Amino acid sequence: MKPAPFAYAKARSVAHAIELLATDDARLLAGGQSLIATLNMRLSQPALLVDINGISGLDQxxxxxxxxxxxxxxxxxxxxxxxxxxxxxxxxxxxxxxxxxxxxxxxxxxxxxxxxxxxxxxxxxxxxxxxxxxxxxxxxxxxxxxxxxxxxxxxxxxxxxxxxxxxxxxxAASADSRVGFAEFARRHGDYAMVGLAACAQADGKRLKNLRLAFFGVAATPVRARSAETALAEGDVEAAVSALDADLEPSDDMHASSEVKSHLAGVLLRRVARQLGRAPS
Structure with a gap:
């Protein structure tokens, strides 16, 4: 399938792009890795594509x-x-x-x-x-x-x-910054069934300012606040148990809610180990 007809304009500056977006049903084109696919399947049918790739200063x-x-x-x-x-x-x-x-x-x-x-x-x-x-x-x-x-x-x-x-x-990260990242995908490069991004500051043998953001379990990234509290106190298994209160994943074509909940706990244990290591 090919895209529906659309007009094309190349923005010369950010101000020019904003001016072009005043056109009804205009869409921005940057890398196009998601947009082009939706155009080809006619899931998106904009009247105007505004190409911002030529705007200087946005690639810094x-x-x-x-x-x-x-x-x-x-x-x-x-x-x-x-x-x-x-x-x-x-x-x-x-x-x-x-x-x-x-x-x-x-x-x-x-x-x-x-x-x-x-x-x-x-x-x-x-x-x-x-x-x-x-x-x-x-x-x-x-x-x-x-x-x-x-x-x-x-x-x-x-x-x-x-x-x-x-x-x-x-x-910007500092000497006491600690980070962790892990995800489950059927193949490397596929969208994750469940993923976890985390950061914290080391405070002796403990963690402070801990933030756990899960993805693939809801419509937006989800902060696991109860698990954050438990993990900051050093109790990994309590943090895993707390995910029951933090996450409500739904079934999808990749995994059931039960599988996603289990995988979230596995990822939390892995990321907790990463957070415990000083950067090399």
């Missing part, structure tokens, strides 16, 4: 005021090779190799992954676990939204049809 990774700022057009492969990401955002560095396959990572963008908000995607959970922020530009200017407030529902975010995601910001 920088350390600013204690944060790592990742531009919306940073490719997954670019982030995977980035020394700044490896050093200052190690959780994202752990997650990136799990995203699709090399061909997908060569084109797919960080901003596109967040804006598409697939519930089984890795990066949304990482940004939630890190307490990150999303920079959005729209017709009324720029605004910043906490990652936990950005993801609203299944493939639904705080972006309006006239908005554009410009960058994400996450706190």
């Amino acid at each position: 990774i920088a350390l600013k005021n204690g944060d790592v700022e990742i531009g919306a057009l940073v490719r997954h492969a670019q982030a995977e090779r980035s020394a700044e990401i490896a050093r200052a955002a190690p959780l994202i560095a752990l997650a990136l190799p799990h995203i699709g396959h090399p061909a997908i990572r060569n084109r797919g963008t960080v901003g596109g992954s967040l804006a598409f908000a697939d519930p089984a995607a890795e990066l949304p959970a990482c940004v939630v676990a890190l307490g990150g922020k999303i920079e959005i530009v729209g017709p009324n200017g720029q605004r910043t939204i906490n990652a936990e407030e950005f993801f609203k529902g299944l493939f639904e975010t705080a972006l309006t049809p006239r908005d554009m995601l410009a960058a994400i910001r996450v706190p």
